[in-house]
Amino acid sequence: MSSPETVDINRVPVVVAILWTETAVAVTIVSMRFCARTMIKRISWDDWLMLVTLGLLIICAALTTAQSNVGGYRHVQFLSQDEIIDALEVNFFLRAANILSFATGKAAVGSLILRLMGRFNQWQRWVVWVVIVLTALTNILNCIFNFVQCRPTKANWNPEVPHSCWPPRAQLDFAYFMSSENIMADVILAILPATIFWNLNFSTNRRIYLSVVLSLGSMAAICGIVKTTELDSIGDDDFTSLERKFGY
Incomplete structure (x- = not known):
């Protein structure tokens, strides 16, 4: 049998189908949410932030499709130099x-x-604010580092241009930090509601419902842990290791 590296495997149909299906489900749910919130005239910051997140998901799906059109989900030995550069450029924005x-x-x-907690539960409010602000700063910084790690920026996806870059480990170490912080945020936002809703003047059924729904963030934490364990293998990916194609 041929090894995977000697077979021109195209993962586009699976990747694109899964991502656009997820996007369609998300659009449906957020649309229903906005319809309900509009009917009761209670649209709030969490609704707008969810809409922004949906917009970013749609952008991710569109960029994934664009990346697939230039061979982004095939082994590098089956791509031309221009195709690899184009795919990597799209990938950085993705x-x-x-x-x-x-x-x-x-x-x-x-x-x-x-x-939901209102003006009470002061220490929990501080914890939530710290999580929101720290997560935003960490992710924005990683997004910036993603582009400025090489000068000129174009060298991130085209190492043929004269350039200077940070040590490869620098960006990887910060990616570990970002992933760990995101996992911590998911765990806190999943557990904290239980310490709040049981002390509010809600019915027992509503307390259980809110606690269960918001604790679903623990699934994101599990996915984050799995993703973090794979970070060190990024440099071994034949799509991102351009030196295999260009001989660096």
Whole structure:
């Protein structure tokens, strides 16, 4: 049997189908949310932040499709030099939109928790604000570092131009820090509601419902842990390791 590297495997149909299906589901849910919130005239910050997150998801789906059109989901030995450069360029902007969506998504959940708890539970309010601000700063910084790690910026996806770059480990170390902070944020936003809603004047059923719904963020934490364990293998990916194609 041929090894995977000697077979021209195109993962485009699966990747694009999954992402656009997720996007369609998200559009439906957020649209229903806005319809309901508009009917009761209670649109708040968490709704707008969720809409921004949806916009970033749509951008990610569009950029993934654009990347697939230039061979972004095939092994590099089956791509031309121009195709690799084009795919990597799109990928850098895709990363930026994806990273920012983590921040806005967590900010939306945090804003919802703040709205539900009202003016009480002061220490919990401080915790939520710290999570929102720290996550936003961490993800924005990583997004910036993603582009400025090489000068000129074009060298990030085209190493043939004269350039100077940070040590490869620098960006990877910060990516570990960002992933760890995002996991921590997901865990806190999943657990904290239980310490709030059980002390509010809600019915028992409503307390259970809100606690369960908001604790679903623990699934994001699990996905984040899996993703973090794979960060060190990024440099081994034949799509991102241009030196295999260009002989550096």
